[in-house]
Amino acid sequence: MLSVENLHIRFRTGDGMVHAVNDVSFEVGAGRQIAVVGESGSGKSQIALAIMGLLAKNAEVEGRIMWNGQDLLAASNREMNRIRAREIGIVFQDPMSSLNPYMTIERQLTEIVEYHEGLSRRDARARALQVMDAVRISDAKARLRAYPHEFSGGMRQRIVIAMALMCQPKLILADEPTTALDVTVQAQIMRLLADVQRDLGTSVVLITHDLGVVAGFCEEVVVLYGGRIMEEAETIALFDRPTHPYTRGLLSAVPNIKDPSDALTAIPGSPPSQHRFPQACPFAPRCVDAVDVCRDTLPALRQGRACLRPVEELT
Ligand SMILES: Nc1ncnc2c1ncn2[C@@H]1O[C@H](COP(=O)(O)OP(=O)(O)OP(=O)(O)O)[C@@H](O)[C@H]1O
Numbered sequence: 414m415l416s417v418e419n420l421h422i423r424f425r426t427g428d429g430m431v432h433a434v435n436d437v438s439f440e441v442g443a444g445r446q447i448a449v450v451g452e453s454g455s456g457k458s459q460i461a462l463a464i465m466g467l468l469a470k471n472a473e474v475e476g477r478i479m480w481n482g483q484d485l486l487a488a489s490n491r492e493m494n495r496i497r498a499r500e501i502g503i504v505f506q507d508p509m510s511s512l513n514p515y516m517t518i519e520r521q522l523t524e525i526v527e528y529h530e531g532l533s534r535r536d537a538r539a540r541a542l543q544v545m546d547a548v549r550i551s552d553a554k555a556r557l558r559a560y561p562h563e564f565s566g567g568m569r570q571r572i573v574i575a576m577a578l579m580c581q582p583k584l585i586l587a588d589e590p591t592t593a594l595d596v597t598v599q600a601q602i603m604r605l606l607a608d609v610q611r612d613l614g615t616s617v618v619l620i621t622h623d624l625g626v627v628a629g630f631c632e633e634v635v636v637l638y639g640g641r642i643m644e645e646a647e648t649i650a651l652f653d654r655p656t657h658p659y660t661r662g663l664l665s666a667v668p669n670i671k672d673p674s675d676a677l678t679a680i681p682g683s684p685p686s687q688h689r690f691p692q693a694c695p696f697a698p699r700c701v702d703a704v705d706v707c708r709d710t711l712p713a714l715r716q717g718r719a720c721l722r723p724v725e726e727l728t
């Protein structure tokens with residue numbers, strides 16, 4: 414359904430080029446849930462913004478983003494508006510930035526479909542009640558009259574998901590939808606996204622820096638580092654047998670509930686400079702397994718891993 418092909422995103426800045434996303438490819442099938450995982454600055458949000466056609470003005474993009482046979486990077490503004498309104502929804506990390514504090518919840522939900530689908534006020538309201546139900550907000554009739562500040566953080570995030578659902582999209586891009594929430598509410602929102610996926614068949618791309626939230630939710634994981642894919646695998650396989658040193662490092666930074674005595678380790682060092690297109694493995698400077706060749710050769714992604722070292726030889 415969605416196929417990102419050799420996507421490159423660069424930004425022109427006063428300091429030269431920033432290579433934010435370098436040759437990223439992945440696919441999302443109908444009804445699938447995939448996670449894009451990586452630390453801050455790895456290029457996650459820019460991939461989502463590129464799909465929505467919302468990159469900053471100083472961006473240069475290369476590659477293709479195929480959506481049901483159409484290249485979104487070549488689509489007109491008008492066409493992108495239609496796709497954003499009807500086919501692909503986005504949910505951001507901070508619900509307050511997507512909600513208008515001066516408008517009732519009802520108006521924020523109904524405006525979208527009145528404008529984009531020409532629904533009457535009455536039909537729009539009926540749809541709003543349906544999506545409030547889908548995001549498990551009880552007493553929806555009364556709550557539609559409320560303003561965003563009258564809701565808790567978790568409820569606001571549900572409203573933002575409801576907004577994305579108003580247009581009955583085929584795909585939802587969820588960009589760190591739970592980061593601002595406490596752990597129990599996080600779990601509820603993840604469960605909600607899973608229910609939405611199951612009940613409505615919506616595909617989900619979950620963007621997160623937290624491998625921990627991926628496990629129970631996504632079927633497949635794409636691990637990004639320095640704007641490149643390091644590893645790509647089915648979630649179960651990735652947790653069972655990570656084959657890239659970076660993924661191994663990330664996993665040993667996730668607490669192990671079964672064995673709390675298991676030490677948490679941090680990956681030493683800091684993310685790479687993005688002022689040059691990578692000429693070598695971007696993770697090599699921080700990699701415990703790096704050898705000389707890693708520092709001057711850029712590994713290609715083969716069989717789901719971009720690493721020059723054989724798996725058997727990793728520490
Ligand atoms: N308009 C811009 N001009 C220059 N550089 C930019 C611009 N927008 C983003 N970048 C850079 O692109 C890189 C990737 O940014 P991105 O927002 O995708 O990171 P991220 O993985 O979403 O991180 P986080 O987890 O912090 O949200 C960063 O180094 C960022 O500074």
Ligand SMILES: [Mg+2]
Pocket residue numbers: 457458459
């Ligand atoms: Mg981001």
